[in-house]
Amino acid sequence: MLSIFDQGPPDPCPTPFNLAAHVLRHAPHQSDKIALSVIGANESDDWSYARLETAIRGTATGLLKAGIKPGEIALMRLGNTVEFPIAYLGAIAAGIVPVPTSSQLTVAETQKIIDELAPAVILRDRNVACADHPHQIDLSALENMRDLPPVSYDMGDPNRMAYVVYTSGTSGKPRAVAHAHRAIWARQMMVDGWYGLTPSDRLCHAGAFNWTYTLGTGLMDPWAIGATALIPAAEMDINKLPALLRDHEATIFAAAPGVFRKILQTDESLHMPKLRHGLCAGEKLSRHLHEHWQQATGTGLYEAYGMSEVSTFISSNPDQPARGDALGQPQVGRRIAILGPDGPVAQGDEGTIAVHQTDPGLMLTYLNAPSEADAKMQGVWFLTGDQGAMAVDGQITYLGRDDDMMNAGGYRVSPVEVEAALSKHPGITQVGAAAVEVKEDTYVIAAFYTGPQILDEADLNAYVQENLARYKQPRAFIHLDVLPAGGNGKLLRRALPAYFKV
Structure with a gap:
């Protein structure tokens, strides 16, 4: 059997359609229900569905009054405040295309984005770095828009552009990923396939408002089903999260x-x-961490795999937990394959994880780089660049980025597999694996780890000999105070070899 998952397509997206209207569809009949609580140590800022919808549609009116036209781009340079999702959905409600960006970007980095996208306006918190632009709307002006008369949603073709996000850039130059309004319709497949979410749930996301993971999983998806979103206040100490x-x-x-x-x-x-379970995404969840959390809390963790171009489409969930080291299986409604050079490989064989071109969550293109988007297509399949293997039951094991795969002594080894084994060592808190050059054209696997103290190398060698095939065993172990990570906290494996000294 070939590595193809296909249990039928999702229901088609309605037309005309607007992403923001879909997110707020429950507001008219549950106006008093709390949609959002920004929770602090001593108090919370509560937003009813009515208050939220009023602010979003008023902001949409204000943006149009400011001269921004439907279809034009609004670059978002906002901090970790509730104004971020309000401005984001307000823009989309009006048919304006928002571009959410990390508040950690430098002036030089924002200049590159401005040069590339030529935004009509920048929505700006003055405490967030940004290059010059002739049309900027600051926080106070955005806040004043909330009480304006509500906009009529800009309804139209669900395939038209709704928003743009940037890839992380860990595999090259960050690209502007253009998504359609239908992307929010596709996210409904996550509700059962990952979240196990119901309208009565109170979903807390630990991320900042201005992180796309928070924006989707923490806010828009709960609102689209009529649930309550909880977001810790910006100054919240992570040690206080369990109490919150x-x-x-x-x-x-x-x-x-x-x-x-x-x-x-x-x-x-x-x-x-009250906690039923946790949701993980952003990097591979180690089995050791999952087991530790389950022992400590009595609740499961369910992870999802995705990317900026598709969002999350493979996941485990309370009804279908992941088996062994697998991620889970494709969400019902997705068509997913594991591809080799000649098409889908046999079940159990390694290949590239691919998404069918008809998936409603798949991006429209890379803005200003459509040829790069076209290059990622293999026939009707979009290549993610990640390696995996599909079992006979559809569960997929993640084997790492194609360009992260290590080659030591002629063997291709997944860093994820090495990391999973070492993460169970009691003296290791986090680990990353990478191939390092010990002499010209000679590479070995090195393990970079954090922990309370430097571990005895002989003990580590004995440990990996018990847990990994010889060709998978690290030949060097480097203790670091912290592993290199990107702005969203994801491990940067490409940065690890720089910490290795021959």
């Missing part, structure tokens, strides 16, 4: 694996009686 989850009766907790790891290292009580 308990006090605010969170039923689902979403974060990157590193957040779960840090919570487990605190001395805080992890008694959270």
Whole structure:
């Protein structure tokens, strides 16, 4: 059998359609229900569905009054405040195309984006770095728009451009990924396929407002189903998260694996009686971390795999937990394959994870680089660049980025497999693996790890000999105070070899 998952397509996206209208579709009949609580140590800022919709549609009116036209681009240089999702959805409600960006970008980096996209306006927090632009709308002006008369949603073709996000750039130059309004329709496949989300849930996301993981999983998806979103206040100490989850009766907790790891290292009580489970994305969830969390809290962790170009489309969920080291399986409604050079490979064989071109969550293109988008197509399949293997039951094991795959002594080795084995060592808190050059054209596998102290290398060698085939075993172990990570906390494997000294 070939490595193809196809249980039928999702329901077609309605037309005319507007992403923001879909997100706020429950507001008219549950106006008093709390849509968002920004939770602090001593108080919370609560937003009812009515208040939220009023602010978003008023902001949309204000943006149009400021002279921005539907279809034009609004670059978002906003911080970790509620104004971020309000401005984002306000722009989309009006048919304007927002571009959310990390507040950590430098002036030079924002200049490159401005040069590339030629935005009509910049939505600007003056505390966030940004290159000069003739048309900027600051925070106070955005806040004043909230009480304006509500806009009529800009309805239209669900395939028209709705927003743009940038890839992380870990494999080259960051690219502007253009998504259609239908992308939010595709995210419904995550509700059962990953979240296990219901309208009665209170989903807490540990990320900042201005992170796309938070924007989707933490805000828009709960709102689209009529649930309540909980976001910790910007100044919140991570050590206080367990108490917040308990006090605010969170039923689902979403974060990157590193957040779960840090919570487990605190001395805080992890008694959270209302919590049903946790959601992980951003980097591979180690089996050791999952088991530790389950032992400490009595709740499971369910991870998802995705990318900027498609969002998340492979996941485990409470009804279908991942088996062994697998990620889970494609969400029902997706058509996914594992490809070799000649098409889908046999079940169990390694290949490139690919998404069918008809997936409603697949990007439109890379703005100003359509040829690069075309180059990622193999027939009707979009190539993710990630390696995986599909079992007979559809579960997919992630084997790492194609360009992260290590080659030592002629063997291709997944860094994820090496990291999974070492992450179970009691003296290691986080680990990354990479091939390093020990002499010209000679590479060995090195393990870079963090932990309370430097571990005895002989003991580590004995440990990997027990847990990994010889060709997979690291030949060097480097203790670091912290592993290199990107702005979203994801491990940067490409940066690891720089820490190796022959």
